Amino acid sequence: MNRPICIVILDAVPESYWGDDRGITDSMKFRVLLQPENPAARLDVFYVSNNSFPASVGDYDGFLVTGSPCSVHDDESWIGRLGDFSREAASCGKRVIGSCFGHQLLAKAFGGEVGRNEHGWLIGNFAVRITRGCGWMRPAAGVTGMFHFNKERVTRLPPGAQAFARTDAYADFGFTIGDEVMSFQGHPEQSRLSMQNFLDTRRGFPPSNTSARLLI
Numbered sequence: 001m002n003r004p005i006c007i008v009i010l011d012a013v014p015e016s017y018w019g020d021d022r023g024i025t026d027s028m029k030f031r032v033l034l035q036p037e038n039p040a041a042r043l044d045v046f047y048v049s050n051n052s053f054p055a056s057v058g059d060y061d062g063f064l065v066t067g068s069p070c071s072v073h074d075d076e077s078w079i080g081r082l083g084d085f086s087r088e089a090a091s092c093g094k095r096v097i098g099s100c101f102g103h104q105l106l107a108k109a110f111g112g113e114v115g116r117n118e119h120g121w122l123i124g125n126f127a128v129r130i131t132r133g134c135g136w137m138r139p140a141a142g143v144t145g146m147f148h149f150n151k152e153r154v155t156r157l158p159p160g161a162q163a164f165a166r167t168d169a170y171a172d173f174g175f176t177i178g179d180e181v182m183s184f185q186g187h188p189e190q191s192r193l194s195m196q197n198f199l200d201t202r203r204g205f206p207p208s209n210t211s212a213r214l215l216i
Contacts, residue, residue, distance in 0.1 A: 006060045007034075010082065012068035012101055014049040021197045026066040028190035030184060048085075051078050057088055062095035065102030067187055071152060072104045072114050083109035090180040098183030100150055102169040106183045107175070110158035117153045120168050123195065124148060126179065128186060132164040136182075146186030147195055 011027040020024055023089070027045040035043060046052045049068065054060060063084065070078060084110050090096050098106040104114045125145050133140055154172045157163060165174035165184060174184035 005038060005062075007041060007043050008054055008060045008063045009043060009045045010048045010063055010065045010085075010102075011045055012049050012066050012070065012082065013066070013107075014070065015047070019068055021203045024194070026189060029064065029191075029194070030064060032060045042074075046076055048082050048208075051081070053081065053085060057094055058084070059093050060094065062097065063089050063185075064097045065105055066189075067100030067102065067149070070101065070153055072108050074125045079105070080200075090177070093180065095179075096181050099189070100185060100187055102150075103183035103185050104152060104173075105206050106152055106181055107154040107158055107161075110161070110177055110181065112158035112161065114152055115155040117151055117169070121151045122129065122148045122169060125192070125200070126186075128165050128167055128170065128184075130165050131163065134164055134176065144185075146188055147190045147192070148186055149190070149195065149198065150185065163178065170206075173197035 003165050009027040011025055013072050027047075031043050031045075034141070035041070045053055049070070049198050056206055058062075063086070063173060065082065070076065070079065070082075079100055083105055086096050086098075086106055096106065098104075125147050128146050129143050153170055154175075157175055158174050159192075161175040161177045161181075163172045163175050167173050167185075170185055173186070174182070176182045
């Protein structure tokens with residue numbers, strides 16, 4: 001009998017932030033989003049911000065790196081380890097997906113660049129335009145919406161990467177590298193309520209001296 005597909009959600013949100021949305025972690029939200037698509041799949045969670053990683057990339061079929069309040073430029077050992085782990089997984093033919101922080105981490109890990117967003121903080125739901133159709137897009141779509149909560153962006157794609165989506169603010173909102181890597185800047189797992197909860201826990205955020213766009 002074939003074993004079920006085994007996917008790891010690599011949760012990059014430090015424990016000190018888990019209470020921002022009533023204690024519901026990003027990995028929990030991704031489980032709610034993904035499990036109905038394949039009820040037989042096994043979705044394991046590792047809190048990489050606590051330096052908890054799978055023992056071997058060979059034990060799983062794919063990996064998903066979540067968002068995080070951290071920057072990919074932060075001097076944290078787990079961030080460097082996560083980049084190394086992602087490259088190892090892709091080199092072994094495993095699928096690696098990144099969302100928001102995960103998108104930026106994969107870009108940097110594979111040779112791209114991440115910098116400040118010239119628009120300041122982007123917080124809200126923005127239209128995402130699909131610029132290159134891929135076989136895994138089911139159903140096919142020309143435009144969709146997705147929540148954002150970020151102040152950095154991918155400023156240069158990694159060598160060999162191909163963009164597949166953009167927004168008015170992001171030329172390289174999503175990209176793929178071969179058949180192994182796929183990432184995007186937005187948060188498909190977050191709801192409007194979650195976004196509002198994040199803002200409610202941080203009064204006076206974002207700072208008034210930014211060019212933030214609050215579209216909730």
